[in-house]
Amino acid sequence: MTRAAADPAPDTVIAVHGLTKSFGGRKVVDDVSLGVERGEIAGFLGPNGSGKTTCIRMICGLLTPDAGHGQVLGHDILTQQGAIRRQVGYMTQKFSFYEDLSIKENLDFVAGLYALPRDAVRDTLADLGLTSRKDQLAGSLSGGWKQRLALAACIMHDPQLLLLDEPTAGVDPKARREFWDEIHALSARGLTVLVSTHYMDEAERCHRINYIAYGRLVAHGTVAQVIRDAGLVTYTVTTDRPGRVAGQLAGQPGVDQVAPFGANLHVTGTDPAALEAALRGLGVAFQPTDTSLEDVFIRLMEQSRDNMA
Numbered sequence: 094m095t096r097a098a099a100d101p102a103p104d105t106v107i108a109v110h111g112l113t114k115s116f117g118g119r120k121v122v123d124d125v126s127l128g129v130e131r132g133e134i135a136g137f138l139g140p141n142g143s144g145k146t147t148c149i150r151m152i153c154g155l156l157t158p159d160a161g162h163g164q165v166l167g168h169d170i171l172t173q174q175g176a177i178r179r180q181v182g183y184m185t186q187k188f189s190f191y192e193d194l195s196i197k198e199n200l201d202f203v204a205g206l207y208a209l210p211r212d213a214v215r216d217t218l219a220d221l222g223l224t225s226r227k228d229q230l231a232g233s234l235s236g237g238w239k240q241r242l243a244l245a246a247c248i249m250h251d252p253q254l255l256l257l258d259e260p261t262a263g264v265d266p267k268a269r270r271e272f273w274d275e276i277h278a279l280s281a282r283g284l285t286v287l288v289s290t291h292y293m294d295e296a297e298r299c300h301r302i303n304y305i306a307y308g309r310l311v312a313h314g315t316v317a318q319v320i321r322d323a324g325l326v327t328y329t330v331t332t333d334r335p336g337r338v339a340g341q342l343a344g345q346p347g348v349d350q351v352a353p354f355g356a357n358l359h360v361t362g363t364d365p366a367a368l369e370a371a372l373r374g375l376g377v378a379f380q381p382t383d384t385s386l387e388d389v390f391i392r393l394m395e396q397s398r399d400n401m402a
């Protein structure tokens with residue numbers, strides 16, 4: 094048996110190339126290519142308005158790109174959008190359901206839309222731990238439970254791909270953690286997830302991340318790869334005058350970013366010698382530290398903005 098046959102490449106669920114979309118003559122997604130494999134949790138990050146939602150809508154067959162091509166779950170994104178939509182669960186940014194219906198009634202409604210058997214609602218309630226709350230009005234649920242209900246509604250038709258657009262915005266940390274535990278459990282069962290988020294801790298829970306700024310994909314890979322590829326060095330500066338020192342460092346040769354980090358400062362650049370010279374010049378105590386994902390994202394965003402100018 095050949096190696097290829099014994100150890101096949103993992104299934105590719107999303108393989109899109111050169112996606113481009115303009116609204117009103119303004120390009121909001123520009124030549125974005127993305128690959129996501131089965132069972133992967135892929136993160137989609139980037140500043141507000143950078144085109145994440147628009148990409149997600151092109152991937153799930155709700156929006157036709159102006160240019161680009163590709164396949165999602167083996168279906169062509171230009172000609173087989175209906176087939177894609179049937180196999181995708183999409184939790185939109187402002188997910189909604191009927192607040193004056195109970196949890197179960199809401200799920201019954203969704204089950205009706207997809208012509209699912211009655212067992213589907215019962216199983217979904219049990220899977221997500223919502224059985225004891227099934228008669229509670231959806232409108233009376235806390236943010237975290239509303240979010241669980243939205244997730245339940247999205248996965249009830251047993252989709253192969255879950256697209257989550259900022260699913261945890263405005264949800265407390267405990268509920269966010271539970272939600273991510275659920276996402277990982279679904280991924281372990283083979284569901285592929287593409288999730289947009291602004292939270293760094295959530296980015297770190299993804300198998301791979303994609304960072305999009307001003308419509309362009311500017312970084313992708315594991316968190317460690319993205320940090321390494323950025324080529325940044327970071328120092329922690331310990332000072333009892335962080336505001337003043339930050340002001341003095343800003344704009345100095347070798348200093349790309351200065352950010353408060355707890356009681357200290359994080360100073361970041363690409364040229365260690367120049368950065369150290371700037372810090373020595375101020376006579377402050379400093380030591381090397383790991384560059385954080387946030388440091389990298391801020392750098393990527395600023396670089397992209399400079400490239401646009």
Ligand SMILES: Nc1ncnc2c1ncn2[C@@H]1O[C@H](COP(=O)(O)OP(=O)(O)OP(=O)(O)O)[C@@H](O)[C@H]1O
Pocket residue numbers: 116117121139140141142143144145146147148186
């Ligand atoms: N249907 C539309 N018509 C016109 N402009 C649109 C439309 N949809 C999106 N846009 C614009 O395209 C740009 C990208 O929006 P998009 O929602 O894709 O970004 P995003 O990265 O998801 O942002 P956020 O993080 O704020 O949700 C924004 O400037 C938005 O106003």
